[in-house]
Amino acid sequence: MDQADFVRDTVERARAAVPAGEVLRADHGLGLAVRAPSPGYFRRPRVLLSERRALGGWLLMPFAWLLRLLTATLNPIERLVEAFTEREKKQGKPFRGGWNSMAGHLARGLVPRTKNLANPALVVMQVTDRRLQIVYVSRVRTFTGQPGPVEAGWATDIRNVAWIRDRRDVVGGDHEIGFVDGSWCSVHFSGKGWSGVSDVFPVRLSHLDPVPHPA
Incomplete structure (x- = not known):
């Protein structure tokens, strides 16, 4: 399976998470834009908890526990780093709003934590007639060769999405998504076919x- 087929398969698998009765208007692979600030380790959601840990994941477990211990020990330093990040946001960085804002929840959801460190989750954004949501797709297959789990993550009512701004002037696929609480963050639509995704948003810039x- 080449890369294009792999991306298409991932997006199609994610459609199992579309809520019953809702109409899917657009879906695409999504991640944080390179220029966007990244949330700290413990701000990231734990996802795909039912996924089996592959051999590579077991081998990396000691390093994962060391990372958790180190991060917990350095939590005051993380707060200090976050303070500088907040200062950078005010200076025009590609993010507005705290980590508990709507944009902050979206940003946190795009860099999830998984048990399987060797195969991090693939992230897909879905826009239906009622909501915007992110979906996690496992890269891992079961012992019988079946695809791993698919899990819905953070979601918000589509009426909370105020606008989307195309930033192909920076990087092709980069967009800023804004919410009614005044927050916004920079994301990156990966792979081909991203140019039509923004058409389903209420305001396109x-x-x-x-x-x-915000008013």
Whole structure:
């Protein structure tokens, strides 16, 4: 299976998480934009807990526990780093709002933690007639060769999504998604076919349009 087929298969598998009775309008692989700030380890959601840990994951377990211990020990330092991040946001970095804002929850959901460190979850964004949600797709297959689990993650009512801004002037596939609470974050649509995803959003902006301010 080549890369294009792999991406298409991932997106199709994620459709199992579309809630019954809702109409899927767009879906695509999604991640944080490279230029966006990344949430700390313990802010990231734990996902795909039913997934079996592959051999590589077992081998990496000691390093994972060491990382957790080190991160817990350095939690005050993480707060200090976050304070600097907040300062950077005010200076025009590609993120607005705290980690508990709508954009913050979206950003946190795009960098999940999994048991299987050797095969991190694939993330797909879905837009239905009622919600925007992110879905996690396991890379791992079961012992019988069947695909691993698919799990719905953070979601919000589609009415909470205020606008989307195309930032192909920075990187092709980069977009900023804004919410009614005034927060927004920069994401990256991976692979081909991303140019039509923004068509399903209520307000579409180009990089020449200013970021809207909440009323």
